[in-house]
Amino acid sequence: MNGTGKSTLLKIINGDYQPSSGEVQKAKDCTIGFLNQDLLSYQSEDSILDVALEAFKDTLALQAEIDEVLKQMETDYSDEIINKLAKLQDRFEANEGYTIKAKAEEVLEGIGFQTADLKRPLKTFSGGWRMRVMLAKLLLEKPALLMLDEPTNHLDLPSIQWVENYLKSYEGAVVVVSHDQEFLDNCVSITVEVANGTLTSYSGNYSFFQEEKKERMEIQQNAYENQQQMIKQTERFIERFRAKATKSNQVQSRIKALDRLERVNEVVDDNISVNFKFKFSQKSGRDLVVLENVSKAYGDLVILKNSTARIERGDKIALIGANGKGKSTLLRIIDGTEPIEGKREHGYNVIKSFYAQHQLEALNVDNEILQEMQQAGSGKLDTELRNVLGCFLFTNEDVFKKIKVLSGGEKSRVALAKTLISEANFLLLDEPTNHLDMQSVNILIQALQQYEGTFITVSHDRHFIRGVANKIWYIENQQIKEYPGSYEEYVYWKSQQEDSAVPKVEVKTAAPKKKEVSPSDEHLWKKELKKKEQELAQIEEQVMAVALEKEVTEEAMALPENYESSEKLQVLNLSYEQLKKKEQDLNANWELLVEVISDLQDKLAGK
The missing domain is CATH 3.40.50.300 (P-loop containing nucleotide triphosphate hydrolases)
Structure with missing residues (x-):
């Protein structure tokens, strides 16, 4: 945490x-x-x-x-x-x-x-x-x-x-x-948990840690319960025989034993199960948003070009991909706040709620957390609001903290709680897991799994996407693409697509028989050899010319009137770097040609 x-x-x-x-x-x-x-x-x-x-x-x-x-x-x-x-x-x-x-x-x-x-x-x-x-x-x-x-x-x-x-x-x-x-x-390969001022090491990755911690917690809880039972029995013995002189030695012995006893702590389970009661005043129509032949560009940067997509009631969409592809822009297009070319239609009875990082700045810093929730306009009673805040780890007196003293992660939880208590039947969530710890991410996953409306979320958190999405969207070649399944299924499908794009190489285990060279093959090889030798000669001339240019540039760089002028020296340095790059490329091509010529010579020699 x-x-x-x-x-x-x-x-x-x-x-x-x-x-x-x-x-x-x-x-x-x-x-x-x-x-x-x-x-x-x-x-x-x-x-x-x-x-x-x-x-x-x-x-x-x-x-x-x-x-x-x-x-x-x-x-x-x-x-x-x-x-x-x-x-x-x-x-x-x-x-x-x-x-x-x-x-x-x-x-x-x-x-x-x-x-x-x-x-x-x-x-x-x-x-x-x-x-x-x-x-x-x-x-x-x-x-x-x-x-x-x-x-x-x-x-x-x-x-x-x-x-x-x-x-x-x-x-x-x-x-x-x-x-x-x-x-x-x-x-x-090793996971170390920091909790209660101590470090606990687990010899495995995070999934191993979760399983191992669960087992350790069971063992610890059993040990705690057994010890508590023993303590109660001992305390009853002490209380019963404290006044009897014949038992005084035994009583004192048990008192000292209790004082020396190393107490086992009761297990505190930080895996919170939450139960959200979402409330819709209206149910949306079948189609929430329809985009037809939508185009969007910022100058020369084209995000979408004549792209079509549809969001239907019950869709739980994860919009994934690299930064700069236009995911947040697409969210704003869906929201209706981004101007576009093409057709955008919102469906019947659609009530939206948009969560983005800038909404953290929209929180009233002088409000207490509970006040901020009260002003969200949900109409919920304070007990209901406190239950929701409890799900987001704000318990007891925490709800009276001022927004201004909260960390970035705490503000994110408040803003998410406000989004979820609204009566929206369509949520747009832009990077909702940013600044959240694992416990908070798991709470959000549980909340969205119970949400009966429709949502689309931009996220790079694969654990979160796996937990909430039933469709995957991504932008490719300026088009909105959809995979109609879970993230797990999408990853498998994508790997199959990539494998099928790689040309299959036939592997031969047996040594090939020596092939007789036909006169036509020999003629083609000789012709190709002559051509490659001419190309090699041309490259060697170019290498010599570039080397001469480099020497001239180096001499120019050494002249006082040039190295004392930053502008002239910058131009000469740029020219020199370009010549070095050209020389490297020519040498690489020279090496390739030498290999090709060597292979052709071997073929003609019958090797």
Whole structure:
């Protein structure tokens, strides 16, 4: 649950906080990488690619040394300077310096950035996207201990799955604080519960933890009940024979035994079962929303193009997919608050209620929680409102807390409770599980399972989607696509679709017989060989031309009038980087052609 000290524990391990007692021991060579919510405020003028490349600071320092030596070599050709350059280049290559840019690009694009984004300054991105850059930098640093505090909060579903796959093969140790149950199931091998000021370890993932904890709780409850029975018997004995001198030794012995007794705590089950009583004043018609040939674009960014969809009474729809595909836009289109091209019709007797993160800001901060619920206009009595709030973990005096003192997760629970007590027969829920802990997510799942109306929800939480959805929507090729089944069925169907798209390769186990070369085959191979050799000669000429251009550019960069002008130097640097990229591409093509020519020569030689 939130507030039990998980983030505090990570900060103690990282050295940000000092423990009140005890000590934290670390290996001397233990490097720690810590992703936490404080990084949301980090700003930089550098591009996100350059920020991610800061993970390779030692390699970048080598590159700077190499550049400096190359400048010296313009006037100094001594053996000493040449040997120095050779050693630096060997170290640079050992550090895989030529691949760091490709690695950084791979990780950034894996967690959701487009190639065109990589040159944009970090400061131009929102806090959530900046957090992704910090995550990319940490993953590239590969510390011995990687600590991630709620890493999935700012990731969409494809990015979450990418990070899962990355962490599975991570060589160091990983500590994750997360409320994403499926993410934990897929990433962790040990689960540690923080509760009542203690740490309890379970040797398995989150699902294993749930089963094992249930068994431990049963054992503990049995031990508690047995001990309580023994205590009552002992207390009756003491009370009965306290006044008898002949039993005084036995009475005193039992009193001391009770004083020394280590008490077993009664089990407190935090798996709350809730029972919501939803009330509709009106039942909706069969069709709640019909979209026909709907188009929506923001400038050049096309979200939908001539797309058609229908929401019917009883649909429980999960709208999934990567960020930037237009899921929240589609919710607003369905709500009727987003202008569109095409036809949008709302059905008969449709009463909507829209939950989104901005509604947290709409809460009256000076209200108490119960007041806020009273002003929602549901007409429910205070006892009913308090029962609903109890389901959302606001019990007893908690209902009189001011909204202004609540955490983000607590405000989310209040806003969700307000949404659910309305008489709406159609709910639109945009990321309702954001800021909720596992217990609160499970409460919301139970509430929506009991909801007899219709809803559509945008979510990246697979555990939540599995628990509530009977249809899956996603946006693909600017069209609204629908899978008419549960998320489990959708995942299986999607995997089958992807498998069928991969061409099947016929595997032959027996060694092929040596094939006789026909004169026609030999003629074709010779013709192809001549063509490839001509292409190879052309590429070799291009490589020499690019090398000459690079030398000219390097000489220009060394001129005082250029390196003293930042604008001129920037242009020359850009030109030089483009030439290096062109040279790399030409060398790659050269290697491919050499392999093809070698194969053709082998065929002609009868190998």
